[in-house]
Amino acid sequence: MSTDLETPLPTKFDVSDFDPRARRARSIRRLLLGTIALVAVLGLPWWVYPPIAVDIAAWALFAISVDLLLGFVGALSFGHAAFWGVSAYSAGLIAQNFGLPFPVAIVGGAIAAMIIAVPIGYLAVRRSGIYFAMVTLAFAQMIWFVANQWKDVTGGENGLQGVPKSFFGIELIETEAFYFYYVVVILIVAGAWLAWRIVNSPFGRVLVAIRDNSARTRALGYDVEKYKLIAFVLSAGIAGVAGGVFAISHGFVSLQELDWTTSGKVVLMTVLGGMGTLWGGPVGAAVIVLLEDRLATSGFDGIGIITGSIFILCVLLFRRGIWGTAKNLIDRARAGYAKRRS
Amino acid sequence: MTAGTDQRPLLSTRALTKNFRGFTAVRHVDLDVAVGSIHALVGPNGAGKTTLFNLLSGFLTPTSGTIILDGQDITGKQPENIAHLGVARSFQITSLFDNLTALEHLELALASPTGLGLRFWRSSRTLRRFRTRSLDLLDKVGMTDLADRNVGEFAYGQKRALELALALALDPKLLLLDEPTAGMSLEDVDRTIELVKQISAGRTVVFVDHNMHVVGSLADRVSVLQQGEILVEGTYDEVRTDEKVITAYLGQAQ
Numbered sequence: 001m002s003t004d005l006e007t008p009l010p011t012k013f014d015v016s017d018f019d020p021r022a023r024r025a026r027s028i029r030r031l032l033l034g035t036i037a038l039v040a041v042l043g044l045p046w047w048v049y050p051p052i053a054v055d056i057a058a059w060a061l062f063a064i065s066v067d068l069l070l071g072f073v074g075a076l077s078f079g080h081a082a083f084w085g086v087s088a089y090s091a092g093l094i095a096q097n098f099g100l101p102f103p104v105a106i107v108g109g110a111i112a113a114m115i116i117a118v119p120i121g122y123l124a125v126r127r128s129g130i131y132f133a134m135v136t137l138a139f140a141q142m143i144w145f146v147a148n149q150w151k152d153v154t155g156g157e158n159g160l161q162g163v164p165k166s167f168f169g170i171e172l173i174e175t176e177a178f179y180f181y182y183v184v185v186i187l188i189v190a191g192a193w194l195a196w197r198i199v200n201s202p203f204g205r206v207l208v209a210i211r212d213n214s215a216r217t218r219a220l221g222y223d224v225e226k227y228k229l230i231a232f233v234l235s236a237g238i239a240g241v242a243g244g245v246f247a248i249s250h251g252f253v254s255l256q257e258l259d260w261t262t263s264g265k266v267v268l269m270t271v272l273g274g275m276g277t278l279w280g281g282p283v284g285a286a287v288i289v290l291l292e293d294r295l296a297t298s299g300f301d302g303i304g305i306i307t308g309s310i311f312i313l314c315v316l317l318f319r320r321g322i323w324g325t326a327k328n329l330i331d332r333a334r335a336g337y338a339k340r341r342s
Numbered sequence: 343m344t345a346g347t348d349q350r351p352l353l354s355t356r357a358l359t360k361n362f363r364g365f366t367a368v369r370h371v372d373l374d375v376a377v378g379s380i381h382a383l384v385g386p387n388g389a390g391k392t393t394l395f396n397l398l399s400g401f402l403t404p405t406s407g408t409i410i411l412d413g414q415d416i417t418g419k420q421p422e423n424i425a426h427l428g429v430a431r432s433f434q435i436t437s438l439f440d441n442l443t444a445l446e447h448l449e450l451a452l453a454s455p456t457g458l459g460l461r462f463w464r465s466s467r468t469l470r471r472f473r474t475r476s477l478d479l480l481d482k483v484g485m486t487d488l489a490d491r492n493v494g495e496f497a498y499g500q501k502r503a504l505e506l507a508l509a510l511a512l513d514p515k516l517l518l519l520d521e522p523t524a525g526m527s528l529e530d531v532d533r534t535i536e537l538v539k540q541i542s543a544g545r546t547v548v549f550v551d552h553n554m555h556v557v558g559s560l561a562d563r564v565s566v567l568q569q570g571e572i573l574v575e576g577t578y579d580e581v582r583t584d585e586k587v588i589t590a591y592l593g594q595a596q
């Protein structure tokens with residue numbers, strides 16, 4: 001054997017997978033993160049105005065859906081407003097016309113988003129890089145145009161007004177946003193769990209392989225386009241749950257939900273929080289929603305400039321986003337600690 | 343003609359041609375590879391060897407001509423389908439997944455024919471059922487101690503060895519190896535020759551290599567490609583002493 005093949009390498013983890021101490025440390029870390037997440041999810045409407053808490057939850061899930069594609073397939077969708085918006089309108093219409101409980105309306109919206117994602121995804125996954133982004137953006141713009149024209153159904157520029165929040169016979173009113181949060185957060189957590197499950201499944205493994213080297217994945221016998229399409233439709237469904245929650249929460253759906261700036265905003269949240277982590281999106285969503293709320297209540301109307309500057313700073317300084325940067329710092333501190341001990 | 347003439351070829355191409363905007367990279371190639379043989383493809387840079395591999399594995403669609411694998415016409419089929427029909431290839435430029443471990447690479451390859459990859463609702467732990475076979479394959483290429491390392495951290499020779507294990511994991515009828523020893527140290531080259539000999543048992547192999555020592559030690563038959571055309575075909579000794587080949591290689595080390 002050559003010396004080349006005997007060079008010792010750093011391991012993926014600091015310590016072996018089979019070392020019980022390392023495993024205990026990992027489960028403690030998981031428990032800690034799980035507790036933080038649980039406290040954050042349950043405590044949010046105590047700390048912030050409940051409707052804002054719902055907004056954060058909805059955008060958090062929306063960002064997770066974008067990260068599923070951006071972070072794990074390596075595909076930047078610049079048209080995810082299509083799925084958020086189509087679901088928002090569909091959920092709103094279902095709630096309005098059929099008097100169904102709002103969770104059912106939200107699930108219906110998500111299904112509508114997935115249906116519309118099939119043809120869009122079919123064409124988009126055949127492209128990569130900037131072309132993928134352009135195709136998704138083009139379709140989202142087309143849907144915006146249709147919604148704008150189809151006034152009988154969508155209300156055009158006036159939007160869809162008076163979407164009820166009926167929950168098995170109970171009509172929730174504005175002041176009950178606190179309770180509303182705890183109902184919809186179940187759907188949000190379910191959506192986030194699904195994304196986590198996808199990423200940590202055999203399917204998720206194939207996605208990472210495609211992201212790293214798509215030709216090699218094909219040579220191993222995987223139909224790359226099929227995998228990308230399934231990931232795209234699943235991502236649209238998750239974005240749809242988020243959009244449906246948003247629509248029911250506001251009791252109103254506007255063309256803004258389909259606007260390209262909505263697609264841009266969710267990409268900003270994902271990148272700001274840290275892509276390829278799933279956790280990053282929610283962090284970015286909380287930062288942006290809270291920031292926008294503060295700026296809006298203080299009467300400042302240059303929100304775009306602020307968020308744009310954050311985006312540029314983020315790209316220049318924290319390539320990995322907030323979550324990725326924090327994780328990196330913790331890892332480095334731990335490595336330093338381990339070195340000092342040995 | 344020597345070995346394999348009475349046998350049906352595993353792979354044959356007829357008048358296989360590939361044009362790139364008026365430039366013909368592969369021209370009218372008739373290639374027959376006998377079942378169980380090791381066939382070398384040699385020729386100067388730009389002769390069309392990689393293009394031919396890309397045609398055989400479905401990464402490029404031929405401009406004209408046919409490719410027959412084991413009696414079945416596979417012309418124009420997609421790479422993933424050709425892989426399922428039993429053709430595995432390695433790439434000239436090392437081509438792996440930087441964020442996966444060696445073990446995860448092999449699990450991925452072994453899971454490919456099972457359809458497990460589509461199950462997004464299952465835990466990735468279900469891939470552990472391929473662990474034993476993956477470790478066996480790593481053992482074959484002498485890499486068991488690296489099983490849990492990320493491939494992004496591997497040295498060049500280690501990556502090339504993993505490429506072989508990965509191709510082997512598909513249990514292919516036909517193995518296409520594009521310059522398996524390119525850029526290797528002498529010891530690694532000898533190790534790879536042994537490795538290819540080992541894994542070629544019961545398989546058919548077509549490989550490209552510039553190293554005549556490798557070609558001489560491995561190949562049952564050699565085809566010399568020049569400007570997209572097969573110049574000469576024969577055993578290593580026949581080809582080595584062929585006038586046309588000597589002329590074509592004049593000035594190049596032999």
Ligand SMILES: Nc1ncnc2c1ncn2[C@@H]1O[C@H](COP(=O)(O)OP(=O)(O)O)[C@@H](O)[C@H]1O
Nearest residue numbers: 362365367385386387388389390391392393394
């Ligand atoms: N995708 C492509 N588009 C245009 N020309 C190509 C393409 N692939 C290869 N070629 C050309 O075809 C010729 C053969 O290339 P290749 O098959 O890589 O040669 P070899 O592997 O024998 O060195 C070269 O002149 C190369 O420039």
Ligand SMILES: [Mg+2]
Nearest residue numbers: 391392393434
């Ligand atoms: Mg080549």
